[in-house]
Amino acid sequence: MDTVSATVEKMLPKTNGVNGVNGANGHSATNGTAKRPIRIAGCSGGSSAPSSPYTYSDQFVGVYDRKRAIHDMAKNEDVDVITGDWMSEANMTLRGSDKREKLGSGTLVGKAYEPYFLEELDPAIPWLAKRGVKIAVNAGASDVQGLAEAVRGLVTKHGVNLKVAYVDGDDVTDAVLDLYKKGEKFLNLPANQSIQEWGYEPLCAQCYLGGTGIAACFEGGADIVVCGRVADASVTVGAAMWWHGWKRETHVQELAGALMIGHIIECSTYATGGYYSGFKDLGDQDTDMGYPIAAVDEKGHAVITMEKGKHGLVTPATIASQLLYEIQGDLYYNSDVTASLSDIKLEQVGKNAVKVSGVKGSPPPPTTKVGITAKGGWQAEFHFFLTGLDIEEKAKMIERQTKATMGEHLSKFSCLNFTVAGAVPEDPQSQDEATVDLRIFAQSRDPDILSASSIIDSDRGSFARFCIENLLQGYPGSTMAPDMRQAIGRPFFEYWVSLLPQSFVKETAHLHDGTVIDIPCPSVTQEYNREQPDLPVTPNAVDLSQYGPTTRAPLGYITLGRSGDKSSNANLGLFVRHDDEWDWLRTVLSTETLRKLLGKDDAGRQIDRCEMPNIRAVHFLLKDHLDRGFNATSGYDSLGKNLCEYIRAKHVDIPNKFLERGRV
Structure with a gap:
């Protein structure tokens, strides 16, 4: 047994069963004794779809994790549930738009779920079945039923008996559009502006769900649960709810702890040394980071470790780093519970083992976050390389000449930025060192001005031609980037984040046998101030x-x-x-x-x-x-x-x- 496993083993209650799992199907004992911690692995941290639905191809989906993750965890580690977060604001907009296009035209531009998940899942399926390991992911994006059907196809291919369930209800387009037509302001969270000030027409809307539906699927016998836009940490919350028998109304403290554990492991190796400011501590042991494993006990506390024999670190510093990622302040909201981070405690309890405790819980808010998508227009960019002296003056010359060439077309751009990236050091030691990039970034609601055909047709205005035509009267050393593909317009989306009462959400859990369970919104909620508490200066200043x-x-x-x-x-x-x-x-x-x-x-x-x-x-x-x-x-x-x-x-x-x- 390795050091990590030995450390955790000493801290956990002794259990019986294969892989240390109590009872049938990996569920805990129900004889009134303390249930052993559930071991949950975080094996995916996101998936970013391409910006244009018109250039969509499965091969061009950007994925942030390695294909081995689910397979290796299922085969080699003693875990009960493998989780993965596949959702981002990027694929929420694209997949949601795809779904509306399908409803409108009868053809789907691209799959409305994340197909790369299937590539990761496929080789793991025999090991999931052999070792009794379950999975919960939010890779369903905007077509969770379609993903469930695809997963069932893989299960059949391997000839194993794994039950597939899914959670639905995150698509709230109809409710949001109806409220929008009735004048609902949908104040956005960043600037508190009303949606009527946005200037775009809402196309689709997706809200963030909690873990209760996932728990219901596991309770109904599911081995694999796929979801759409459940919140990143909700897959961990749902697994812990099922294992420990927690309910939203009676286990607020426990759920709050599980929520923050879910937040820590939701981005996989971000918790084990990836994207870590202290990355030099890793030395050269950084080419195969281990994925995190959280052993969540009946109190909502957890010991976080990582895969055996892999690169990476689990220390209070790596865990604190991920804890501080994408939070809004002391309060962390979810559809099931609200967590306060002010008293959270991180304690090193062994090599690559950190105990997390001290999270305080309170009821969830009556609202949930909702993302509203609109078509924004078209965007493109053009790059010049500037070298040596007088970079600022050269950049100003490019901007002056380009805008003069645009003339009356300048008003067609909703966004036009000229940005210099980098700086030339004194007495540079190479030409590369002395070169910076100037990026001209353009957006317009007029597709023609950014189209490829208008580059060839000199009688039409064209963003790329506006940039190129000044090359021979340009700055000294005038050099453009040779790849012109970025200068051709591609569609982009605008995204509006607001709040929606949970009462408008119709969440359902679809079990493997066709049973559909309605998941009601929380019966106990708490109103919170719209803004997080603010402390501009410390009350504990020192000399x-x-x-x-x-x-x-x-x-x-x-x-x-x-x-x-x-x-x-x-x-x-x-x-x-x-x-x-x-x-x-x-x-x-x-x-x-x-x-x-x-x-x-x-x-x-x-x-x-x-x-x-x-x-x-x-x-x-x-x-x-x-x-x-x-x-x-x-x-x-x-x-x-x-x-x-x-x-x-x-x-x-x-x-x-x-x-x-x-x-x-």
Whole structure:
């Protein structure tokens, strides 16, 4: 037995049965004794579909995890349930649009579920059947019934007896469109604007479901449960609800703990060293990260470990990093429960083993998040390479010439940005080092101005021609990117995130035998303020002079962190390794300080701040910081992931005593 398994084994109650599983079908004993923890693996962290439904092909689906994940976990690890998060705002818009196109024309442009899931599942099926391992994923996107049928086909192919069920009800298009026509404002979460100010016509809508339907499917005997847009962490919540017999109304604390465990493992190797600010701790052991496994006990606490014999780390720092990813503040909302992170505790209990506890629970809100999709128009981009001296002046020349060439066509662009990426160092040591990229990004509701045919027809206005025609009268060294495919327009979506009363959601669990179970909305809910609590400065400030001499250095020399997106909101969490550094960090890192660190990127919009003392973290929610979110953004940091690394690179006065401990 490896060190990780031995550590966890000491902490868990002894059980009987194959692979340590109690009772038939892997379910816990019901004799009144404490049930052993359920071991849940996180094996997928998302799937990003292409931006255009008109260029859709299964081969071009972007997937963020390795094909081996489900197979290896089912074959080699003692787990009870394998989970996966396959949903993102990108495929919510594309798959939802595909579904509406199907309803309108009778033909489906592309599959409305995530087909890559089937490729991962296929080789794992014999091992799932042999070892009694169950699966819950949200890869159904906008066609969960279709995915369930496809999974049943794979089960038949392998000649095994696995029961497939699915959860439906996340498509709330009809309800949202009806409310929209009646004047419902659907205030968006980033900026509190009404949907009537949006300027786009809603096409489809999908809401976020909890884990109760998943629990019902498992309770009904399912081995594989596929879902549409259940929240990322809901697959873990549903599995734990089923195993421990929890109910929404009576197990609030336990569900809150499971919710945050689900959040930690929902992005797979993000919890085991992927996207980790302290990545240098991995050395060169970073080519095959192990997937996380959470042993969730009857209290909603968990010990998180990882696959045996793989690269990666499970430490309070790697877990804190993922904990701080894509949260909104102290409160974390779900359709089943609300979790408070203020007292969360992370404790190293063995090599690559961290215990998570201290999450506080309260009832869920009466609403759930809903994403509303509209067709945004067409977008394209063009790239020039600038080298050497006078980069700013060269960039201004490109912008001047391009806009002059556009003339009256300039008004046809809803977005036109000229952005320089990079900077030339003094006395560069190579030509590559001395070269930066200038990106011209354009969006328009007029497809002709971005079309391929208009490039050839000189009598028509064309974005690409506007950029190319100045090449021979351009800046010194004028060089364009040779690949013109990006300069041809492709459709994009606008995405509006709001709240919908859970009473409008008609969730159903479809069992393997055809039984359909209605999943009612929660009977006990709690109203919450629309905005998270805000703490612009710490109430526990310390005298910074006590730390002695300082040196101006990058903040990231002593801090770790993570950032992410939720529509056009960005979140940023920064934390330190030592208690005295924590007192320093929360004193220094006020909202005003963050605005200074943002520099030119501070748009003056709302920023909410909170503290998480147990993990020595300061967290910020930057409202409407990203340009409309992933689907339509004109920026480079489309998912908010690089915000943290930008702020960590900013210079502040750091006590020398901290720097002497060694940089992150």
